[in-house]
Structures are given as structure tokens and as C-alpha cells.
Amino acid sequence: MxxxxxxxxSPLLTPVREYLKKRLNTDLYANPNAIHSISQKLSRGIEKCREVIAEAVGCYPDQIFFNSGSSEGISHIFHSILDQADAGKKIIITSPIEHSVIPNALAYYEAKKGFTLKQVEIDKDGFVQIASLEKLLNENKGKVAMVTIMAANNETGVIQPYVEMANLCRTHGVEFFSDTTQLIGKGEFNFEKSGLDYAVCSGHKLGALSGSGFVVVKEPPKLSPLVFGSTQERGLRGGTQHYLGIETLAIAMKDFSDNxxxxxxxxxxxxxxxxxxxxxxxxxxxxxxxxxxxxxxxxxxxxxxxxxxxxxxxxxxxxxxxxxxxxxxxxxxxxxxxxxxxxxxxxxxxxxxxxxxxxxxxxxxxxxxxxxxxxxxxxxxxxxx
The missing domain is CATH 3.90.1150.10 (Aspartate Aminotransferase, domain 1)
Structure with a gap:
């Protein structure tokens, strides 16, 4: 086959399968937010996974927030930027080649929150034209709430000029989110060098357990809770952590880095x-x-x-x-x-x-x-x- x-x-990676066979035979199960010793061992394990993943994607551990995957991560990022945007910033710049989760989310902000969407131009290969983005940013100075353009297309595989777009957005003082779902674990990526403000990852795209993922945030204080809870993920993503998924994420990211x-x-x-x-x-x-x-x-x-x-x-x-x-x-x-x-x-x-x-x-x-x-x-x- x-x-x-x-x-x-992606099917579960062989190292992930082997790990789970052993892991499921242990007694290490608890709520990692409790204070007893088993919970604290799990909590330390989550933080170790955060360090491993941070090294793999080129960021600091405290810039990573675990969640269920990219769809949640994108919603979290949009909520953090758009629901807190200044009244005069009602324009969102995007592209016509985004994964369906992006236009579906943006349709909500357009219809319910009064935002206006503008699209960059692409060429015949589906490659975003930097000049088009620059033109839109210049024409709408002080009015752009965010730019959201993917890093790699899920259908064609075309890798976009996300570093150049990030540099341009930074020059204009505009938040830039690039959907990195298809890039992380499939291609070269370093968050710090990319210049992105936000990135996302879904574990099932790289051989980890489904229902696991994370967002990467350049400035964590800008993130606002979408899923409310207690102190999990420093109060920015409620719900008991999917620690088995997080463990497999770390293994998958390490395997990609090694290969x-x-x-x-x-x-x-x-x-x-x-x-x-x-x-x-x-x-x-x-x-x-x-x-x-x-x-x-x-x-x-x-x-x-x-x-x-x-x-x-x-x-x-x-x-x-x-x-x-x-x-x-x-x-x-x-x-x-x-x-x-x-x-x-x-x-x-x-x-x-x-x-x-x-x-x-x-x-x-x-x-x-x-x-x-x-x-x-x-x-x-x-x-x-």
C-alpha cells in the first residue's frame, strides 16, 4: 500500500507508534494541573515537550501554546487580533488561495463585525505578488487590522514569500499571521527568522496524534483567551492539556528535525x-x-x-x-x-x-x-x- x-x-510516525505502545502501559495518567507528584511529573513532561518543539521551530518555549490544532489556533489568533482591534482598523488583507478555515472565519468578521476584506493578487502558479501586498498596505495606511496569507498551500504545495511579507507588514506596523499548517514538519521553517507574528501547527499533519497542536506567538501578551478555563497554558487556553498528544507532537517534531x-x-x-x-x-x-x-x-x-x-x-x-x-x-x-x-x-x-x-x-x-x-x-x- x-x-x-x-x-x-499523516499516519502516526513509527517513533510515535513505538512510544505509545510503551506509554500506554504506564500508570502516568492524571490532571497535569494538580499538585500531587504524578500530576507534577506530567506537568514537567509537558514543559519538556514545549522545549523540544521550540527548538525545532526556532522560537522560545514561552511563545508556544498547546491546543487541538490549526483550526482552533486560527480562531484563537483571529479573536486575539480582530476582536481587540482599534475602531479605525477595519480592513483585513488576505489571499484567494487560503485553506477554507480562513475565508470561513473572515466571512464571520466581515458579516458580523463590520470588517472589509481585500485580496492580494497571485500569479498563474498561485504565488502571492509582493507588489500587490505593498500596494494594499500603502493605500490603506492606518486602517489594516491584520494580514493573513498562508505560508504553503495545501493543494498545490506552493511555498509563499512569507518572510518578505512579514518584513513588509512589520515596516507598516501591521500584525501578520501566516497559516503554517502545511509548512511545519514538511519544509524548512524557523519562527524567529521568519518574522511572523503568529504561526500554527496541527499534530496530525506530521505524524502525531490527531487533536494535538499549538500556536506560536511572537508577543504572548497579545494573545487573548478563546477557550476559557483556569491556569492551563498560562491562562490563555483553558481545558486539561492533551498531554499524550503533546508528547507525540514533541516526538514528531524531533523526528522531522533529525530527518x-x-x-x-x-x-x-x-x-x-x-x-x-x-x-x-x-x-x-x-x-x-x-x-x-x-x-x-x-x-x-x-x-x-x-x-x-x-x-x-x-x-x-x-x-x-x-x-x-x-x-x-x-x-x-x-x-x-x-x-x-x-x-x-x-x-x-x-x-x-x-x-x-x-x-x-x-x-x-x-x-x-x-x-x-x-x-x-x-x-x-x-x-x-
């Missing part, structure tokens, strides 16, 4: 795979091909062939992929992200997303190339649209 949907959700050098070899194999497919089928399109992308992500389409049909053919070979994004996999239409990039329905409705991790390489790509060639050969004889 080849599972190729790591951008959707990050494998990303270069993964990208080499990905590019060989893409070249092989395009040589056999020149009509095939690699979306975002002209931009820097995540090492293991390919979004590919064949004109006139439904992505779901290709998905089914690949599954018959025990290869599991998605169409565009896992959260919209049951919608056989061109995604909003691809429409914003100018991708027509002939390609957009036919794309499949292949996403692998640093543990993969030539073996997996070779098997997928054979299966995809067979699928395209079969399906182009019965093109469905």
Missing part, C-alpha cells in the same frame, strides 16, 4: 516522477510547477478526465490520493484555489493531489508512475467531460 495523502493527514535533510532527495524523486508523467502524457498539467513547492507535493491533472476516476483507478493499485484537498474530496468541481489561479475546469476537475513525506522516495514514486500511466491510458479513451 502507498498512502499519498500526507497533506490531508529534514531527506527532503532534498524527496524533491529530486518528485521532479523525476513529474517529468516521467509529462514525457508520457504531454497534455498533463502540474499545477504550480513554476513556483517553489513542498518537496513531496504534486497536484496533477489530465484534461477531460475526472480526478475522482483517477483516484479510483489508483486505489485499485492500493495507492491512496485525494483530489485537490481532503476536506473537499467529495466535490467533483474545480476548487476555489484553482479557480483563483485561473485553472480551467478541463484541468481543475481532473486534478489529483499526491503528497508524501521525507520517509518516501524512488520506490513509491516509481510505483505511482506506473499506476498513473495505466490510469491515464485507460481513462483518456473514455474522457468524461
Amino acid at each position: 502507498i498512502y499519498a495523502d500526507y497533506n490531508g493527514s 529534514a535533510q531527506k527532503l532534498k532527495a524527496l524533491e529530486v524523486e518528485k521532479l523525476k516522477f513529474e517529468a516521467d508523467i509529462k514525457k508520457a502524457f504531454p497534455e498533463a498539467v502540474i499545477v504550480g510547477e513554476g513556483a517553489k513547492r513542498l518537496a513531496g507535493t504534486t497536484l496533477i491533472g489530465y484534461p477531460g478526465i475526472h480526478g475522482q476516476a483517477v483516484q479510483i483507478e489508483l486505489e485499485s493499485h492500493d495507492i491512496f490520493v485525494t483530489t485537490s484537498a481532503a476536506c473537499t474530496d467529495n466535490q467533483p468541481e474545480t476548487s476555489k484555489v484553482l479557480k483563483a489561479m485561473g485553472v480551467n475546469d478541463q484541468i481543475g476537475r481532473g486534478v489529483i493531489r499526491i503528497s508524501l513525506s521525507y520517509s518516501h522516495g524512488e520506490k513509491e514514486y516509481s510505483a505511482m508512475a506506473s499506476a498513473l500511466k495505466a490510469a491515464y491510458t485507460k481513462l483518456r479513451k473514455i474522457q468524461s467531460f
Whole structure:
């Protein structure tokens, strides 16, 4: 079996599996906020995990706040910035290629809180144009509450110029949040060097337990509680900590740091795979091909062939992929992200997303190339649209 949907959700890493087998046989279970010795041992363990993760993402431990994942983290950040924004700052700058959680949240702030949304321009590869962001910041001086533009796209894998955007926002005195869900644990990232004000992570994207995650905040006092509780996470995220999830997060982050050098070899194999497919089928399109992308992500389409049909053919070979994004996999239409990039329905409705991790390489790509060639050969004889 080849599972190729790591951008959707990563299987538990082998080190995480091995850890849990041992961990579940211990008696170390308690509320880490109590004062008895078992709780205090758990509490110290959480802080050790915070230190490990901080080292991996390039920040200070007290800049990390554990939660359930990126959706909660994004809501927490938006609440902290937008619900506390000055009355004269009612503009939010974003992009047309965000993961659905961002436009859904922003729609609420637009409809219920009176904010106005403005979008930066992107090129044909879905790459944000810095000049467009600069223009919007200049045109709306003193009126921008925040800029929220992702670091790496979940569908195309295109890595955005988040460092340059952060520098520009800092020059204009505007808070900048970049959705790093697809970048942390999949590509090079250092919070301090990035210049970001906020970042997020979901544990299930990098082989930790689902329901675990964290936000990183440059200036923690700016964070306002979204989930109310007691003293957990220094009073900024209520609820008993998901300490098993936090422990697996630390293991996953450490494993990525130890193996990050494998990303270069993964990208080499990905590019060989893409070249092989395009040589056999020149009509095939690699979306975002002209931009820097995540090492293991390919979004590919064949004109006139439904992505779901290709998905089914690949599954018959025990290869599991998605169409565009896992959260919209049951919608056989061109995604909003691809429409914003100018991708027509002939390609957009036919794309499949292949996403692998640093543990993969030539073996997996070779098997997928054979299966995809067979699928395209079969399906182009019965093109469905």
C-alpha cells in the first residue's frame, strides 16, 4: 500500500507508534494541573515537550501554546487580533488561495463585525505578488487590522514569500499571521527568522496524534483567551492539556528535525516522477510547477478526465490520493484555489493531489508512475467531460 495523502493527514510516525505502545502501559495518567507528584511529573513532561518543539521551530518555549490544532489556533489568533482591534482598523488583507478555515472565519468578521476584506493578487502558479501586498498596505495606511496569507498551500504545495511579507507588514506596523499548517514538519521553517507574528501547527499533519497542536506567538501578551478555563497554558487556553498528544507532537517534531535533510532527495524523486508523467502524457498539467513547492507535493491533472476516476483507478493499485484537498474530496468541481489561479475546469476537475513525506522516495514514486500511466491510458479513451 502507498498512502499519498500526507497533506490531508499523516499516519502516526513509527517513533510515535513505538512510544505509545510503551506509554500506554504506564500508570502516568492524571490532571497535569494538580499538585500531587504524578500530576507534577506530567506537568514537567509537558514543559519538556514545549522545549523540544521550540527548538525545532526556532522560537522560545514561552511563545508556544498547546491546543487541538490549526483550526482552533486560527480562531484563537483571529479573536486575539480582530476582536481587540482599534475602531479605525477595519480592513483585513488576505489571499484567494487560503485553506477554507480562513475565508470561513473572515466571512464571520466581515458579516458580523463590520470588517472589509481585500485580496492580494497571485500569479498563474498561485504565488502571492509582493507588489500587490505593498500596494494594499500603502493605500490603506492606518486602517489594516491584520494580514493573513498562508505560508504553503495545501493543494498545490506552493511555498509563499512569507518572510518578505512579514518584513513588509512589520515596516507598516501591521500584525501578520501566516497559516503554517502545511509548512511545519514538511519544509524548512524557523519562527524567529521568519518574522511572523503568529504561526500554527496541527499534530496530525506530521505524524502525531490527531487533536494535538499549538500556536506560536511572537508577543504572548497579545494573545487573548478563546477557550476559557483556569491556569492551563498560562491562562490563555483553558481545558486539561492533551498531554499524550503533546508528547507525540514533541516526538514528531524531533523526528522531522533529525530527518529534514531527506527532503532534498524527496524533491529530486518528485521532479523525476513529474517529468516521467509529462514525457508520457504531454497534455498533463502540474499545477504550480513554476513556483517553489513542498518537496513531496504534486497536484496533477489530465484534461477531460475526472480526478475522482483517477483516484479510483489508483486505489485499485492500493495507492491512496485525494483530489485537490481532503476536506473537499467529495466535490467533483474545480476548487476555489484553482479557480483563483485561473485553472480551467478541463484541468481543475481532473486534478489529483499526491503528497508524501521525507520517509518516501524512488520506490513509491516509481510505483505511482506506473499506476498513473495505466490510469491515464485507460481513462483518456473514455474522457468524461
